[in-house]
Amino acid sequence: MAYDPNNIFARILRGEIPNNTVYEDDYALAFHDIQPQAPVHVLVIPKGAYVDMDDFTAKASPEAIAGFFTAIGTVARQLGVVEDGYRVLANTGANAHQEVPHLHFHLFAGRPLGPMIRRPR
Numbered sequence: 001m002a003y004d005p006n007n008i009f010a011r012i013l014r015g016e017i018p019n020n021t022v023y024e025d026d027y028a029l030a031f032h033d034i035q036p037q038a039p040v041h042v043l044v045i046p047k048g049a050y051v052d053m054d055d056f057t058a059k060a061s062p063e064a065i066a067g068f069f070t071a072i073g074t075v076a077r078q079l080g081v082v083e084d085g086y087r088v089l090a091n092t093g094a095n096a097h098q099e100v101p102h103l104h105f106h107l108f109a110g111r112p113l114g115p116m117i118r119r120p121r
């Protein structure tokens with residue numbers, strides 16, 4: 001899939017849409033999810049234009065990849081969620097129900113989060 005430069009996170013990176021920033025560096029921006037699914041629900045996105053995990057890991061430089069993943073850990077420590085634990089999750093593509101076509105990692109914390117995926121009944 002080609003990158004859509006008008007997706008909502010691209011517009012946030014350009015400052016066209018406000019966000020509630022919790023962290024920013026050369027590689028990543030982290031901000032609160034607009035519809036939180038947990039007491040702490042932050043999105044961490046790379047500064048570069050990548051559709052999803054596949055696009056990012058295929059095309060980004062080792063420096064950009066290291067910088068981005070380092071930022072996720074930094075955000076978790078800054079939020080104070082390391083001791084109790086947290087979950088990171090990146091929906092990728094249709095089966096994962098990715099809605100915004102700019103790579104983003106969800107960071108969930110603040111309560112016991114339960115099993116990773118609901119088991120079939």
Ligand code: AMP
Pocket residue numbers: 008017019032033034035036043090091097098099100101
């Ligand atoms: P996904 O389904 O993994 O693509 O998740 C997209 C996430 O982006 C959802 O959790 C939305 O609530 C969140 N979201 C959409 N628009 C915004 C926005 N303007 N600011 C913050 N979070 C947003």
